[in-house]
Every structure is written in structure tokens, then in C-alpha cells.
Amino acid sequence: MDYFCWFYFLFGILVSSNLGSSSDDKGPIGPVINVTKHISFHDFSSNNPRLNQDLTLLGSVIVSDGKKSIQIPDPEREGDDLKHLAGRAIYSSPIRFLDPRTETPASFETTFSFQFEVKSNSSNESTSDLGKSVGGSGLTFIIVPDELTVGRAGPWLGMLNDLCDDDYKTVAIEFDTRQNPEFGDPNDNHLGINLGSIVSTAAINASDVGVQLNDGSIHRVWISYDGRKRFMDIRLAPEEKGYPSKSVYSGLLDLSPYLNEYMFVGFSAATGNHTQIHNILSWNFTSISQASLRVPSTETCQNRIMLQNDTQSEIAHRKTPNSFFIFLAVVILLVVVLINLYFSSYKKDDDFDEAMTTLPEKKQRPRPPNKARRFTIAEVSIATRNFSELQILGSDEKSVTYKATMLNGCNVVVKRFLTQFFNTHGFEKRQFHKEIKAISKIRHPNLVPIRGWCYDNQETIVVYDFIPNGSLDKWLFGVGVLPWTRRFKVVKDLADSLAYLHSKQLAHKNVKSSSVFLDVSFRAVVGDFGFVLTSTGSTRFESMVSQTADVFEFGVAVLEVIAGRSRKSNPGERDLLDLAWAMHEVQQKETLVDRRMGAVVNLEQAIRALDIGLLCTLNENKGRPTMEEVVEFLNMEKPIPELPPGRPVCLFPYSSTTGLCSGYACTAFK
Incomplete structure (x- = not known):
């Protein structure tokens, strides 16, 4: 309560004043010294007794005895399903990276060797396909403020979580093997310097120094940073070639805005739709930061004893008024407490107090950030x-x-x-x-x-x-007009989210434009899950059916995005799905494109997306794709199958909402 706060506050002031503490408890600033930290791992073998103490493993990561390396993701635990995984290996103790008094970053040098093993995504992927650099996503050397958070999978490389706020400071050097244009990636073989953002401050083509990151070779990196000069130098080369004479990156770089005084250092990596195992084989790290010593206090115990012997009478003389002041202060505080109690009895908020009394009093253990x-x-x-x-x-x-x-x-x-x-x-x-x-x-x-x-x-x-920009249906059918580039990005974001859910044997069960939300950067995030269980006894069968329904609902949502109108037709309006198939039959699909977008529409892209949407609304045994295939269609990684001339008609009871048929055969096309 308020009076307790006042009591402790005033009592603290009173006690501190009677103890005679100086205004500067820490004393004057002394000489400047260097604080040095050194980390060395010749390899990563579980035979090292300090490995478990010195490394914190988060997410999908393992220390492999066979490779004597850190492996992200963990192939032993995940088996063949290595998609959409992220992991971190962090040195367990915090390291001083910033002098808060002078805002000077620490100087550091690090070298590590790594190797990427490209893994096929399916048994159908041929060896020749693996030679086409299809691995993903990449590895980062990271400096982060905590040892609990695991970053996002896929293009986020496990280094950053988009749910973290702007105060989550981080520095990363990424070695990326997938091109994500939305993050400004120049190609699928680059380095990036990331300062508090997934978008690189500087991006460098690794091919310029003769390096192909995912060619299966062992590569070594040398990173040096001069904190006083704010200067960074990065070098990269195949392990067998030794220290390169030419830098990959060399220039001024101020890290101080992205550093706390103490931070954690290590590695993160992730996979997306394409997979590879990221091996860190060795690591050396040395940091030097400046710290100011403080002059030792002259107030020693021996001095007090001597002072007591020499000035006993003077101390006794000072005790009497001090005791009187303490007594007087306690009386005043008691009066304040009684007055506060009297007036507070008239101030009540019944609903709030009733709810507050039911709050649990026991302390909860600390939880990782953002954990449900x-x-x-x-x-x-x-x-x-x-x-x-x-x-x-x-x-x-x-x-x-x-x-x-x-x-x-x-x-x-x-x-x-x-x-x-x-x-x-x-x-x-x-x-x-x-x-x-x-x-x-x-x-x-x-x-x-x-x-x-x-x-x-x-x-x-x-x-x-809570997503402040609201749901997609408000933007499609209400406020404003979303341009085509935004709409196409929404379609891709929605497909990625559903593909990820399905890869985890889960389903959304409520895919519609009102369940898709736009964040402040107009990225689509899918929420409002259905959580609706069917009456079937088999969870596996229920999941399969729900995923198929998700694909159908995704197809309808794509049509709404392109047409800018809801499937729920107004009086006198034709159902959007029926209209789309009718326009397909007469080869006039372009008439469905929302005219409010004007002439800045990529019509070819829009028609391709519309074809994908129609493909998703086919009966489940007549060519409806999986969400993984849909992602490949949208990314131009796979050709779209030819659509039938008309929508199939089902002889069995058929749901126009989910596109599910109760039978196992359908009639010929119209």
C-alpha cells in the first residue's frame, strides 16, 4: 500500500543520513585498466569436461561426437524432418562489451571454422539437385543480450525474433545461403552485418573472394573489431588456404548503440523450406574492454576504531540529538500512516479490489521471453x-x-x-x-x-x-486500397505460415481473410486458430482432413485478395469461387483483378496467383496441392500443374466451405 512505500522511503533516507554515507558511495574515479576475456575451443567434443558448463544450447542444436562440432539443427533428434528449425549455441557467461561511462565498445577478435552439409528435402530429390546450392538458411555469429531467447527459423537465421522490441540489442555477422529479397539479400551466397535488425547494414557477395558457402568445404572466418576506432575487419577463406590477404569487409562501424555493458556471444542457425546442417568446428574469441578503477575508500575499520578511542566523548555527545531525531521521525511516520489508513478506507474500487485479491501470491520462476x-x-x-x-x-x-x-x-x-x-x-x-x-x-x-x-x-x-493494423478483410473490403505488391506478399506470407503448421502435423482450421492480420510493416500474420476437433477417433486422420480444408480455405482467401471482394456475395452477386471458375472456363480471369489497384498491377503475377488459388479449391482427389507445393509454386520453384477446363462436380455430399467430399470418387469435369 501507499503508506508502506512512504514508510520505507523515508526510513531509508533517515538511516542513510545517520550512517553518514557520502554522496558518492563508489568513490572517485581511478586509473583505467583492460578487462580481457578469452574463449578457446579447438574442437567441440563431449570429452571436454567444461563443454557442458561453458556452452548453453537452445532450440534444435547438438554437440556431435562424430563430427566434433556443434550442429544446427540436431539431425539425431529431428531425423529427416529438418525444416523450419532454429538453434543457438551461446557461451554461458556474459562478456563485457561496453564501457557505460565512456560509451566505448570493447575490442574483440574471433576466428571460427564452419561447414554446411546440404540435405535433401525429400527422397525424390536427386543428387544432381543437391549440387544446385539448394541448402538453407544460414549461420550467424551473434552478440545478444540474453542466453534464453531462440530466434526465428527460416530467413531469420535463429538470430532475431521479430517479437522482440526495439530495446533488444543485437549484433550479428550472417553467412546466408538463401536469397530473401524482402530482407534486401543480394543473392544466395553472401555475408551480412546485422545491427539490431534482420536487414543487413552491409551485405557482401561471398563469391567475390572465391567462396561458395554451401559447397561442403570447411571455411574459416576472421573477425576483428577495434572498439576505440570503431573499425571492423572481416576475412573469409577455405580452411586449407590460411589467412587471406584481402578483407571481405573493412570499414568504420559503430557498435555502441547496439551493445549493453554485458552481453552473450555465440552462434545461431536455422533452416526453412530447404535444409542443411550447420557445423561449427572450432572457435577462438578474445575481447578487451576498458574499465575505470575506483580509488579505495579511506573509511576503513581500523580508522573507525582509532577515531572511537580518540573522540569517545564527542561521539557520545552526537548520539543524543541523533537518537532524538530518530524518535521524532518515527512518531511523524506513525501519524502519516494513521492518516493514510483513515482516508484510504473511503477509496475503493470494488471490482478491481475483488479481482486483485484472487491474484496468486507465490512467485513464479523466471520464464524465457515470449514463452506461452x-x-x-x-x-x-x-x-x-x-x-x-x-x-x-x-x-x-x-x-x-x-x-x-x-x-x-x-x-x-x-x-x-x-x-x-x-x-x-x-x-x-x-x-x-x-x-x-x-x-x-x-x-x-x-x-x-x-x-x-x-x-x-x-x-x-x-x-x-494484439496486431494494431487490424485484419486483412478490413483492408481488402473496407479502409484504403492495398497495392498489388502488398497483396502478393500477403499471399506468400499466408502460404509460408500454413506450410510451417502442416509440417508440424498441425492445422489452422479457420483460414479466412478475417483471421489474417497486418502488422505495422504490413506483413501478414495468421491468428484466430479454429481449434475445432472433428468427431473422428483418429488424431492423425483428423489432422490430415483439417490440413486439406486449410488448403481449400487458402485458395478462397487468395481469390479474395486478388478480386478485392469477399466470397460472401451481396444480394444479386455471384459467389466469388463460382465466378472465378466461370472466368477460367471462358479464359477471362484478368477481369477478376481488383480494378481499384490501378495500372500498377503485375498482371502475369496476379493470374499465376489466381491459378494457384483455383488449384487449391479442386476436390481433394482431383489434384489439390499441399501447402508445401503451394509455397514452391509461389516462389517459382516448381511449375503449376495445368488446371482442368472446369471445376469438378462431386456426386457425394460436398462442403462448399472446406471443399471436402465424403466420397472417394468424383464425376468428370464439366
Whole structure:
């Protein structure tokens, strides 16, 4: 309460003043010294007794005895499924990288050797295909503020998590084997210097120094940084060629805005749709930072003893008034407490106090950043202002969605499932909760993170991140006009997210334009998961059916993005899916493209995307692709199969919502 805060504050001032502490407890600044840290790993073998103490492994990573290397991802644990994985190997102790008094970065030198092993994505991939540098995604040398966070997979290279705020300082040198134009990558064989961002401050073509990063060779890197001059030098060469005479990068670079006083150093790597194993074979690191010593205090114990013997009477003389002042201060504080108690009894907020009394008092163990957790009903109730109607964002037959603010100030979205929804449909809550927990563990740049859940008092609640730019349907059918480049990026982002979910044997089950959200940079993130279980007894079969339905719903969403109108037609308007197939039959698909975008539409790209959308709405046994194939179509990595002249007609009961057919055969095309 307030009076306790005042009591401790005033009492602290009183005690400190009576102890006679000086205004500068640390004393005057002394001489400057160098603080040196040295790390050395000749190789990475589990026989090294200090390896477990000196290295922190996060995510999909292992120390391989066979290769005597750090391997990211872990091929032993993941088997053949090495897609969309990220891992980190971090030196366990923090290292001083910045002198906060002078804002001078530490100087450091590091050298390490690495090797990329390209792995095929499927048994159908031939050896000749592997020689085409299809590996991904890459490795980074990182300096990060904590030893808990694992970055995103795919193009994020495990070095950065887009959920981290601007205060999450990081420095990285990336060795990237995939080209991601949205991040400004020049090619699929480059180095990049990343300062607090996934977009490189400087990018260098590795081919310029005769290096192909994923050719299977062992390469060595030398990085040196002069903190006082703010100058960095990077050299790269095949291991057998030794120290190169020419730098890959050499120039002025101020790291101080991206450093804390103490940070962690190590490596991160990731895979995306294409895979490779990133081996770190050896590592040496030395840092030197400047620190100012402080002059030792003259206030020693011996001095006090001597002073006491010499001035006993004077000290006794000073004690009397000091004791009187302490007594007087305590009396005043007691009066303040009583007055505060009297007036505070008239100030109550019944709803807030009632909720606060139910908050758990026990301390929770520290959790890694952004990890989903279980919330209490009291926390959710406070965040939604006791589920106030003013906080409602929307509702449907199974849930009500609220905008909420947690006690730490973070804005979230709370989805509260209705009890009658479970009773009416006969869903088993335990399995429902199991699915929520499974999806809450998933992290992908194009999926809205689940912050947690709540199962208290018969409630089933899911807590998501709040995306301030709103849902895609508002931008397509309401405010503004999204240009084609943004729309095509939305289609690709949506495909990537679903492909990742399906690779984890999960499904979204609610793919529609209102479930796709746009962040501040207009990147698409998919949320509002369906969590709807079928009545089938087989989880494997249920997952397969749901993934097929996801593909169909994705196809419809693509048509809406291109046409700029909802499939739910207005009175007198034709269903968008039927209209799209009709325009395909008469070869007039270009008439579907939203005219509001003007002449700056890449028509060829739009028609290709429309064909992919139609392909996704085929009956499941008539050529409907998987989301992995859709990603390849969109990235021009695979030709699109020829569409049938008309939409297939199904003889069996057929859902126009999911595109699922209850039979195993369909009639010929129209």
C-alpha cells in the first residue's frame, strides 16, 4: 500500500543520513585498466569436461561426437524432418562489451571454422539437385543480450525474433545461403552485418573472394573489431588456404548503440523450406574492454576504531540529538500512516479490489521471453475490465473476442470460448486444451503468437498478441486500397505460415481473410486458430482432413485478395469461387483483378496467383496441392500443374466451405 512505500522511503533516507554515507558511495574515479576475456575451443567434443558448463544450447542444436562440432539443427533428434528449425549455441557467461561511462565498445577478435552439409528435402530429390546450392538458411555469429531467447527459423537465421522490441540489442555477422529479397539479400551466397535488425547494414557477395558457402568445404572466418576506432575487419577463406590477404569487409562501424555493458556471444542457425546442417568446428574469441578503477575508500575499520578511542566523548555527545531525531521521525511516520489508513478506507474500487485479491501470491520462476503460459481468471478479468462490453472486438457462435491490456502494459487479444459451444457440439475439453497447448509452442514470423491460455472456473480462454493494423478483410473490403505488391506478399506470407503448421502435423482450421492480420510493416500474420476437433477417433486422420480444408480455405482467401471482394456475395452477386471458375472456363480471369489497384498491377503475377488459388479449391482427389507445393509454386520453384477446363462436380455430399467430399470418387469435369 501507499503508506508502506512512504514508510520505507523515508526510513531509508533517515538511516542513510545517520550512517553518514557520502554522496558518492563508489568513490572517485581511478586509473583505467583492460578487462580481457578469452574463449578457446579447438574442437567441440563431449570429452571436454567444461563443454557442458561453458556452452548453453537452445532450440534444435547438438554437440556431435562424430563430427566434433556443434550442429544446427540436431539431425539425431529431428531425423529427416529438418525444416523450419532454429538453434543457438551461446557461451554461458556474459562478456563485457561496453564501457557505460565512456560509451566505448570493447575490442574483440574471433576466428571460427564452419561447414554446411546440404540435405535433401525429400527422397525424390536427386543428387544432381543437391549440387544446385539448394541448402538453407544460414549461420550467424551473434552478440545478444540474453542466453534464453531462440530466434526465428527460416530467413531469420535463429538470430532475431521479430517479437522482440526495439530495446533488444543485437549484433550479428550472417553467412546466408538463401536469397530473401524482402530482407534486401543480394543473392544466395553472401555475408551480412546485422545491427539490431534482420536487414543487413552491409551485405557482401561471398563469391567475390572465391567462396561458395554451401559447397561442403570447411571455411574459416576472421573477425576483428577495434572498439576505440570503431573499425571492423572481416576475412573469409577455405580452411586449407590460411589467412587471406584481402578483407571481405573493412570499414568504420559503430557498435555502441547496439551493445549493453554485458552481453552473450555465440552462434545461431536455422533452416526453412530447404535444409542443411550447420557445423561449427572450432572457435577462438578474445575481447578487451576498458574499465575505470575506483580509488579505495579511506573509511576503513581500523580508522573507525582509532577515531572511537580518540573522540569517545564527542561521539557520545552526537548520539543524543541523533537518537532524538530518530524518535521524532518515527512518531511523524506513525501519524502519516494513521492518516493514510483513515482516508484510504473511503477509496475503493470494488471490482478491481475483488479481482486483485484472487491474484496468486507465490512467485513464479523466471520464464524465457515470449514463452506461452497459463493465466489465472483474475489476470484475464483485470485485463479485459471484467469482460466489459466496451472491450469486445467481435463474436461468433463459439466465442467472444476482447481487446485487453495486461498488468505489464502489453496489449493482447483475449478469445473466450462459450460454454454452450462445447455442450452443443460435444467437444472434449481435454483434447481441445491439448491442441491449444500444442499450437502455443509454435513460433513463426507469419503466425500470431499465443501468449497463453486460461482454464480456470470452467472457462476456456486463449490469449494472443494484439496486431494494431487490424485484419486483412478490413483492408481488402473496407479502409484504403492495398497495392498489388502488398497483396502478393500477403499471399506468400499466408502460404509460408500454413506450410510451417502442416509440417508440424498441425492445422489452422479457420483460414479466412478475417483471421489474417497486418502488422505495422504490413506483413501478414495468421491468428484466430479454429481449434475445432472433428468427431473422428483418429488424431492423425483428423489432422490430415483439417490440413486439406486449410488448403481449400487458402485458395478462397487468395481469390479474395486478388478480386478485392469477399466470397460472401451481396444480394444479386455471384459467389466469388463460382465466378472465378466461370472466368477460367471462358479464359477471362484478368477481369477478376481488383480494378481499384490501378495500372500498377503485375498482371502475369496476379493470374499465376489466381491459378494457384483455383488449384487449391479442386476436390481433394482431383489434384489439390499441399501447402508445401503451394509455397514452391509461389516462389517459382516448381511449375503449376495445368488446371482442368472446369471445376469438378462431386456426386457425394460436398462442403462448399472446406471443399471436402465424403466420397472417394468424383464425376468428370464439366
